[in-house]
Amino acid sequence: MATPGERELGRFVARYETDVARHGRVGIIWLPIGLAALAGSIPVVIQTFKESASGAFAGLLLGVALLSLWSGITNGLRYLSRHGEVYILRQGGLVYRRTGETRVIPWESITKVSDQGQRNAISGAMGWDVHCRIRTRVGKRLLLTGFTEDAAQLSLIVHRAVHEGVRPLPPGAA
16 A cells, blocks of 8 residues: 555556565575685684695685675575565655665655676675665665566666656556
8 A cells, every 4th residue: 555655756667576585595595604614714724824825715715704604694684674675666756665664765865876786696696686775865775686576677767767867657658
């Protein structure tokens, strides 16, 4: 059900739901990998310092550990905090919802849209294929990731609406 603020943004265009359960699955996969890599990197780092050897392998192993731990923890936190996350596209702006929060964001209040997603197999699996940051005049930010259905399309639509003035059309409009 649309709130009065949402209706002020004009006609409904599309709805983009986030697969929050996928955040949980990705977190559960990467957290143990990170812990194992961290446990394996400690003796390698110690041995590297004892023998004054090249630290390339130790650095690589430690980097994998930290990246995996970071991914596991952040995805776990997103799983816990973003239940019901959905982006609703309307002609005059964007509505962001998750349990306990609704933001009604007219196009004019968005100051910056940048997508720094990386298009490769690993990024796609980790939800980094789309990494769109949306910043508003009041300092609020949204992060749209590849965990949201058709996130690349939504990122492009938001970018075009904000930076080029191209407003999305509702279904059936030509």
